[in-house]
Structure formats: structure tokens, C-alpha cells
Amino acid sequence: MDLGCNRSGKPKLTATIRRADSIKKGCPFMLKGRFDRVGNFWKLQVVNETHNHEPFVFxxxxxxxxxxxxxxxxxxxxxxxxxxxxxxxxxxxxxxxxxxxxxxxxxxxxxxxxxxxxxxxxxxxxxxxxxxxxx
CATH class of the missing domain: 1.10.10 (Arc Repressor Mutant, subunit A)
Incomplete structure (x- = not known):
């Protein structure tokens, strides 16, 4: 299971009648989770721990x-x-x-x-x- 920041990914560039800003900023933060069935536990691996934006305030x-x-x-x-x-x-x-x-x-x-x-x-x-x- 891949876990990323809600700001990862690229904003959609489709033209619409009403242009709304996207929260997507291409944030590289990524975690990978794998479930070990033998030991019955999750293993978490940090792929990229950096964000390219400030933490949210509100x-x-x-x-x-x-x-x-x-x-x-x-x-x-x-x-x-x-x-x-x-x-x-x-x-x-x-x-x-x-x-x-x-x-x-x-x-x-x-x-x-x-x-x-x-x-x-x-x-x-x-x-x-x-x-x-x-x-």
C-alpha cells in the first residue's frame, strides 16, 4: 500500500467555466506499507520524507x-x-x-x-x- 501526501500528483489542466485552484503541488512525500502475513504485522518503509510545501495552517x-x-x-x-x-x-x-x-x-x-x-x-x-x- 502506498501512502502519499494529499498534495502529491499534478493538478488537472482541463479548462472549465469556473477555474478553481488545485491543492495538488506534486509533493514527493511517499511511504510504502507492506503486510507480513507470517508475522501478522505491517512494515512501513519511508520512500521520500520531504514535502515541497509548508504544512497547512487552517x-x-x-x-x-x-x-x-x-x-x-x-x-x-x-x-x-x-x-x-x-x-x-x-x-x-x-x-x-x-x-x-x-x-x-x-x-x-x-x-x-x-x-x-x-x-x-x-x-x-x-x-x-x-x-x-x-x-
């Missing part, structure tokens, strides 16, 4: 670290249905779940995802009534 910049667990998702759904604003939901999540690292955009995205899961199969008029009820 964990909010990494989407993987901002992922929400089921309990947090349920809490966001209940708070949103209760009429709380996004910024208040973020502050409550950080208070109730000290390890949580979320930003406003994560909450907006989750609410939209939850709405789509609820309204699948509804007519446009039913969807409009549902959204009105949420406000």
Missing part, C-alpha cells in the same frame, strides 16, 4: 477534515428544521462537538442535499410548498 481548508458524522448531520437537519440560521448552526456544532470543523458552505451544501433527498419524486408544486414550509 484545517478548514481541507474538505476531508470538515466531513460530518451521522450524529452531526442529524443535528444540522433538526436545527435547520427548527428555523436556525446557518451561522448559528455552525457555532452550535463547534460547541457541542469540539472536534467538528465545519464552515458555512458545508452547512448550505448539506441542507441542499437533505432537501433533494426528501423531495425526490414530488411534483414542482409539492416542492414549492415544502420549501415554503421550511421558512
Amino acid at each position: 484545517k478548514e481548508g481541507h474538505a476531508y477534515l470538515r466531513r460530518m458524522f451521522d450524529e452531526e448531520v442529524d443535528m444540522v437537519a433538526r436545527l435547520h428544521m427548527g428555523g436556525l440560521k446557518t451561522q448559528r448552526i455552525v457555532s452550535l456544532l463547534c460547541k457541542w462537538f469540539p472536534g467538528a470543523c465545519v464552515i458555512d458552505k458545508d452547512i448550505y451544501n448539506l441542507i441542499e442535499k437533505l432537501k433533494k433527498e426528501i423531495i425526490v419524486g414530488d411534483t414542482p408544486m409539492q416542492v414549492h410548498v415544502f420549501e415554503f414550509d421550511l421558512l
